[in-house]
Amino acid sequence: MSEFELRRQLQGLRQERQPGVDLWPGIAGRIAGPQPARLSARQRALRTPWPWAAAAGLVLAIVGVQVANRVHRADLAERERAAAALRVDQALALIDASYLGVERELSRAGHDGPAAVTSPTLMNAEATLHGAELELRRTLAREPRAEYLLDLLARARSKRMSLELQRRDA
Amino acid sequence: MRTNLATVMTEPMPRPAEDGDAALVRRAVAGDSGAFEQLYRKHVGRVHGAIWRLSGRNHARAEELTQDAFVQAWRKLGEFRHESAFGTWLYRLAINVALMALRAKGGAALEDSMEPYELEDLGGHARRPDLGMDLESAVASLPPRARAVLVLFDVEGWTHEEISAELDMAVGSSKAQLHRARGLLRARLGATT
Numbered sequence A: 001m002s003e004f005e006l007r008r009q010l011q012g013l014r015q016e017r018q019p020g021v022d023l024w025p026g027i028a029g030r031i032a033g034p035q036p037a038r039l040s041a042r043q044r045a046l047r048t049p050w051p052w053a054a055a056a057g058l059v060l061a062i063v064g065v066q067v068a069n070r071v072h073r074a075d076l077a078e079r080e081r082a083a084a085a086l087r088v089d090q091a092l093a094l095i096d097a098s099y100l101g102v103e104r105e106l107s108r109a110g111h112d113g114p115a116a117v118t119s120p121t122l123m124n125a126e127a128t129l130h131g132a133e134l135e136l137r138r139t140l141a142r143e144p145r146a147e148y149l150l151d152l153l154a155r156a157r158s159k160r161m162s163l164e165l166q167r168r169d170a
Numbered sequence B: 001m002r003t004n005l006a007t008v009m010t011e012p013m014p015r016p017a018e019d020g021d022a023a024l025v026r027r028a029v030a031g032d033s034g035a036f037e038q039l040y041r042k043h044v045g046r047v048h049g050a051i052w053r054l055s056g057r058n059h060a061r062a063e064e065l066t067q068d069a070f071v072q073a074w075r076k077l078g079e080f081r082h083e084s085a086f087g088t089w090l091y092r093l094a095i096n097v098a099l100m101a102l103r104a105k106g107g108a109a110l111e112d113s114m115e116p117y118e119l120e121d122l123g124g125h126a127r128r129p130d131l132g133m134d135l136e137s138a139v140a141s142l143p144p145r146a147r148a149v150l151v152l153f154d155v156e157g158w159t160h161e162e163i164s165a166e167l168d169m170a171v172g173s174s175k176a177q178l179h180r181a182r183g184l185l186r187a188r189l190g191a192t193t
Helices: A003-011 A024-031 A041-047 A050-098 A100-112 A120-142 A148-169 B002-010 B018-029 B033-054 B059-079 B086-104 B135-140 B144-155 B160-167 B171-189
Strands: none
Touching (some): A003 B171, A024 B059, A050 A120, A050 A148, A120 A148, B018 B033, B033 B059, B033 B086, B033 B144, B059 B086, B144 B160
16 A cells, blocks of 8 residues: 555545434533633733733743843854954064074074084973973964963973073083 | 644534524523533533544543533533634543643553553454454554654644643654554554555
């Protein structure tokens, strides 16, 4: 039997059916007495939908305010993020500039001076600091509002330069 | 498409004297039980038919629920706003009464999930799926919740949204129950497709 045929036959079941016995005497016995369903004007007023409409309106208003607040907060957060990104960029430029002289000196020494002493310990420490520095830069790029990381980054950079100088001087 | 079909099918069958219901309802609201008896005589076939199918062809239960539905209707007549046909209002109220009672019966008669179901009150023919059943027996043999969804959707023409609201289930659950019910129905009918 196809789906269509099954559904057609099911629709065909929708037929009226009389009870096997007359149910009216039993119903009449149960509804004897005054009509309890008749409501007073006050009861009708209480059952009208306006209180529900008012409640629904209030709920909608509250939800609307919450949504507006959320949008406003999201907008503020975006502005804060943009401002923080600008500050981070400026701070990173300052950090980079402050070590520019040291790096030039190290670079010149590498070309003109004696060959650098390659201590594995110092090399490893430098690599670790360099990795940490890169990671801090990536994190700040993702979340510029984490400005407290700038201090860590500056310290890592400073330490790495110190190690480099120490290795050169050894 | 479904909405239109549902709208058509959830309306009671056309009655030439539908307008006469309004006057009878007003008299009944005023306490005229004779007017209410006329409404009962006019609509009992439609109401009882739906309840009988929902109750799995359980005659005694269906008659009890039909009586309950009309008693409830009498009590709630004052709430009828004449915004829809009286037959539609009565039919929805009766279905609600039936579903509530079936749900309450045995704690959770309508709360079956995917459990197998004992065939209830069916003849030997119905208990022999290998022989195939007639359609009404097969519908009656379905688990209560699956049967309710199938009867309301495929027989009475309700939408899944209406069924989910009435049975307090998600629309997806209604669709799943319908799929399950049709599958069980095919198996019990011995269908090969």
